[in-house]
Amino acid sequence: MTPEEREAARDRVLSDVAAGGLxxxxxxxxxxxxxxxxxxxxxxxxxxxxxxxxxxxxxPRRLRPAEQDELLAYGLGITNVAARATARADELSAEEFREGGRILAAKVERLRPAWLAVVGITAYRTAFDERRAVIGPQERTIGGTRIWALPNPSGLNAHWTAATMAEEFGRLRAAAGVPAA
Structure with a gap:
């Protein structure tokens, strides 16, 4: 993909991979x-x-991004705090994060997943005004949905390795009652 093609995607909205009861x-x-x-x-x-x-x-295996719809068969889905595509997350304003948090809360109330897993502690803190939140399960719930803040899997997040992220994701998997694939 050319840089021009990537730039043409700026501000596009990506569809969720989601269903009720995940x-x-x-x-x-x-x-x-x-x-x-x-x-x-x-x-x-x-x-x-x-x-x-x-x-x-x-x-049970490493999925490719193009196979994202297979997540639904495992009771999993994907959405975003902010819908607008950018080259970097720091292009989003705090207000976009807060508005995204309000939209996300309404989406979670409608879909009623058992767990909402926000991948990015700073995004979670900003979207939900939880300045002291740390990685792991949160006290906040949205209806009956529990929340877990996970490390951001971006390659720019050098504080976490794939192995240490997998441990944290595994803690969520166990808490959510999802058997190891």
């Missing part, structure tokens, strides 16, 4: 330009979401 609805920060251009969540090759999802036992 075990876990994963929530990214917002779509990157490659994701918006391809129509696939976490499409950037350096993003560790797909490998970590498999390493943590959520999926």
């Amino acid at each position: 075990r876990v609805l994963f929530c990214g920060i917002n779509p990157g330009l490659l994701s918006a251009a391809t129509g696939h969540h976490f499409a950037r090759p350096g993003n560790r979401f797909w490998p970590v999802l498999h390493l943590s036992g959520f999926t």
Whole structure:
């Protein structure tokens, strides 16, 4: 894909992979330009979401971004805090995060997943005004949906390795009662 094709995806909205009654609805920060251009969540090759999802036992094999719809068969889905595609998450304003949090809460109330897993602690803190939140299960709920803040799987997040992220994702998998695949 050319840089021009990626740039043409700026501000596009990526469709959710979601259904009612999921075990876990994963929530990214917002779509990157490659994701918006391809129509696939976490499409950037350096993003560790797909490998970590498999390493943590959520999926029996490493799925490719183009196979994202297979998540529904495992009781999993994907959405985003902010819908607008950007090259970097820091292009989003705090108000976009807060508005995204309000829209996300309404979506969760409608879909009623058992768990909402926000991948990115800063996005969670900003969207839900939880400044002291840490990685792990949160006290806040949305209706009957529990919330877990996960590390951001972007390759830019050097504080977490794929192995340590997989441990945290695995803790969520166990708490959600999802058997290891």
